[in-house]
Amino acid sequence: MQALTFGGKEVIEFSTVNDPQLLHPTDAIVKITLAGICGSDLHVYHGRETGLDFGTIMGHEFTGIVEEVGNDVKKYKVGARVLSPFTTSCGECYYCRIGLTCRCEKGNLFGWMQHGHGLHGAQATYIRVPMADSTLIPLSNDLNEQKGLLLGDIFSTGYFCADNANIKPDTVHVVIGCGPVGLMTIIAAKHLGAETLFAVDIIPERLAMAKQFGSVTLNAATENVKEEILTASNGRGADSVMEVVGSDQTLKLAINLLRPGGTISSVGVHTAPNFSFSPSEAYDKNLTYKSGRCPAHHYSEKLLREEVPQRYNIENIITHQFTLREGANAYEVFDKKLDNCIKAVLLTE
Ligand SMILES: [Zn+2]
Ligand SMILES: [Zn+2]
Missing domain, CATH: 3.90.180.10 (Medium-chain alcohol dehydrogenases, catalytic domain)
Structure with a gap:
């Protein structure tokens, strides 16, 4: 064959x-x-x-x-x-x-x-x-x-990511990465009732599709992502951030965008030996971190x-x-x- x-x-x-x-x-x-x-x-x-x-x-x-x-x-x-x-x-x-x-x-x-x-x-x-x-x-x-x-x-993976993000009405959620898994995560998060859902990427075509699937898009290359999330959340930060990329930078961004007590749901395949945020940052955020293979x-x-x-x-x-x-x-x-x-x-x- x-x-x-x-x-x-x-x-x-x-x-x-x-x-x-x-x-x-x-x-x-x-x-x-x-x-x-x-x-x-x-x-x-x-x-x-x-x-x-x-x-x-x-x-x-x-x-x-x-x-x-x-x-x-x-x-x-x-x-x-x-x-x-x-x-x-x-x-x-x-x-x-x-x-x-x-x-x-x-x-x-x-x-x-x-x-x-x-x-x-x-x-x-x-x-x-x-x-x-x-x-x-x-x-x-x-x-x-x-x-x-x-x-x-990837649809199951996206759904798993959204399912782990503790989505409730009247909360603010962010998906970092609008590649195939990120787009699936957006569909799943909307299905699970996310009303205010932001999607972050730097590629216009991917952001256009993320918008088509019902998210508010933010281009990290041209917009101040953190400011937009703070504005949408009365200055608190996002209730959950869904990280689907698997890089140190996106994980760092995830914790930066999160409010205290929020949840990071990460399905990106991480290969780094250490977290890009410190245990004290996690403590100070009262962080819930969910991760793993779907x-x-x-x-x-x-x-x-x-x-x-x-x-x-x-x-x-x-x-x-x-x-x-x-x-x-x-x-x-x-x-x-x-x-x-x-x-x-x-x-x-
Ligand atoms: Zn795969
Ligand atoms: Zn078995």
Whole structure:
């Protein structure tokens, strides 16, 4: 089959590799219909994560059709339309039972192979899905592939971020970063009842989409963000700040914009060894800080049940579509935000 594989720092190769095989009776093989390129794929792309095996198939966002199932797969039959969270989960361990499926004791991240262990990713024709019954989620006919793909990762992540932000009526909230996850966070925060919702970025096209999704936009390059937030909050600061970028600067900005007693909800993938604010700053703000990887299986099921993705045009953020063969170019366009790219997906045939 064809796949995009990791070839080293900023090298994505269009490769011919062996088709995946069933390794365990609980595995399924899924034929990919749509694969996404995620902001966290860029950490790998830039070589910021060390130790990923060369030849690892990239990607962890996908929808597909079940092609083959092991003997112990009960829930899915060949031909079923499915979406998948970016990690596998067993459905039975302590973490799965409490809804923290991203920390499943047997779970793995797709597109992550180290020393020959782990899972290949979804930017390929086929993918092997372990623990298929408890990992995959049916993609119902009222959901298109795009919605399904976003639900398995970034829409769930955005919703998780907003859900952790303690949104109440008559409060002031801020989303820092209007990339794909930030835009999903804005939709979720509005859904959860945020009335005064500011969105901060420096890229005009992204701010325009943030406005379309119902936020008041602030361009950090040309406007005084802190002054605007203080004005909107009787001089107190924001009740919550949702930080989706994952940089030291944005975390620093988050605590600066926050009122005492407020909440920072952070889903940006942080790789720094230390916080960019001090314990005394946290103390002085009576800070609540929530962070971590989204339990996407838990949220995907919840949001489908509540028919949330059905209600919003979340797929409007997908600005670019490429074929697998164009993978190297797709990564470059997405990474450098060329041609006003917000979100890029890959068609696998
Ligand atoms: Zn992702
Ligand atoms: Zn588990």
